[in-house]
Amino acid sequence: MAEHVIKMPDVGEGVAEAELVEWHVKPGDPVREDMVLAAVMTDKATVEIPSPVEGTVSWLGAEIGETVAVGSPIVKIDIAGDAPAPMDDGEGEAPVAEGLAPQGETVPPPPAAAGEKKPDKESETPKANKPKVAAKSAPPISKAGAPRAEGERPLASPAVRLRAKDAGIDLRQVPGSGPAGRITHDDLDQFIARGSQPVATGLRRDTSVDEVKVVGLRRRIAEKMALAKSRIPHITYVEEVNVSALEDLRARLNAEKRPDRPKLTILPFLMRAMVKAIADQPQLNALYDDDAGVIHRHGGVHVGIAAQTPSGLVVPVVRHAEARDLWDCATEAARLAEAARAGTATREELTGSTITITSLGAMGGVATTPVINYPEVAIIGVNKIMVRPLWDGTQFVPAKMMNLSSSFDHRVIDGWDAAVFVQRIKTLLETPAMIFVD
Incomplete structure (x- = not known):
């Protein structure tokens, strides 16, 4: 073989x-x-x-x-067969696992510890004239706190059961000292005297612990998040945006869209607004090599879109958003999101972003503190849209409001520049016609 x-x-x-x-x-x-x-x-x-x-x-x-x-x-x-074995670089046979003997062999008993007395034959065999004495003891209590196995019905008289029910005590938790583990009034008294807390009938303690090894994508996410938080001093800026006009425009465009066009979400509008804001502040579209002390400002805007998949968080990249119109941004974002969820996204589609958008959709909360996608210097967080009262100068009116929660690398981006960037995006989203004006 x-x-x-x-x-x-x-x-x-x-x-x-x-x-x-x-x-x-x-x-x-x-x-x-x-x-x-x-x-x-x-x-x-x-x-x-x-x-x-x-x-x-x-x-x-x-x-x-x-x-x-x-x-x-x-x-x-x-x-199988007598063919010569392929070259294996000198690798020998696989080691046998410790503690396991080859099939057909007997594992010898472990040697006695130093100072340990070996039992003699007389002590191993009980004497015929020596009577057996059974020690009376309560059943052992399991690690979960119950003295009997799962599904085992405790033995007790009707009077003991009535007392336990009135006291709110689960008899499955009470050790019994009677025959076959029967619970007596004395057992119940001792259980109460020890200060044991009554357990609601039908509820059981769960002390199980599952060990889940952090591997694969989950491990990569953990490593990258730890790297980002340990090396980047974050500054988070939260601003509310009135998206009433934007939502009206989005609804109308979706109602009149062609069959070959995807349904518009708020993301392509935000991508186009970010492209315009970056044109005024190119330092936001950059990667910071902190080891070399060099900031790489990119002309192309490659927008990473954080996407949740069954395996964990990935960031597919819409490349050259500056060269895409609203519909093209929506088409590419939808394609990448589907590839990420299906696990078919390529390495090139999951790397190379220069600025990232993160959104939890309808679960986006009121505000978040997003972690920057290292080595980028900015991330824009989208929170959920909610109808809130807005003062228009004379009265409160209902408005569709959304918060932008954005984080910046404070080594590269000053607080003032971060605020200017977010305020520019806010203006474009609140007046969506400006998104289409060059």
Whole structure:
């Protein structure tokens, strides 16, 4: 039987390692050619590793969450037949897991600890004339606080049950000292005397703890958020915007749109307003290389749109928003959002933004403190639209109001410049006809 070693492939130009996020096989599983063995992730792009041969998995070289270098062995497959084994760079057999003996062998008992007395034969075998004495003790209490197993009905007389019901005590929590664990009046008295809190009948404590390993996209998000908050001194500026006129315009455009055009949301209007505001303040459309001490101001406005997916938060990028009209921005944003949700967005579509929009839609809240998408210097947060009273100079009138919660890198953007930028966007959104005027 030959052994085939599969190594971590080159998953992208300039990529030296990848994180193992999923195994599709385990040792002993039969595999066929082109069957997917594992999935690895790099730069938010997931790559599947297929099997080039047919055989049986004999060894896995990494655990989920581990980072594996390109070229490192990750799977060994036994191939039936007498064909010579492929080159495996000197890799030997997979190590046997500690504590497990090969099949057919017996695991010897562990040696006695130092100072521990071995039981003699006389103590191992009870004497015939020595009577057995059963110690009377209450049933052990489980870690969850209940002395009996899930679904086990406590034994008690009707009088004891009535007392427990009147006191609001769940008898499943009371240890019983009677025959077969029966609960007596004395047991109930002792339970109350210990200061045990009454438990509502039908409710049980849940002390379970699930351990969820942070891997894959969730791990990348955690690392990037920690990097952004540790290196960027954030300043957050919140301003309310009257979007009544914008919402009226959006409703009319959607009612009269052509079949080949997508439904307009508020995002394409905001993207076009940001393009106009950036033309006056190009320092907002920049990436800050704080290691080199260099700010890269970009002429092209590449708008990242934070999108929630089943796997976590990703940021697809609408490139060159300055060269797109309202409908083109809407079309591209919708396409990228769908690709992100389906998991088909490419690496190029998920990288390269110069400024980001984040929105929680109808759940956007009154105000937020968005985290900047490092190494950008600004992020614009959209909160939900709510009808609120607005003073028009003579009276209060109902208006559709929305807050913009925006964060800026205070090393690069002064508070005054941040306010000017947001006020410019506010003016354009409150007077949407200005968005279309060059």
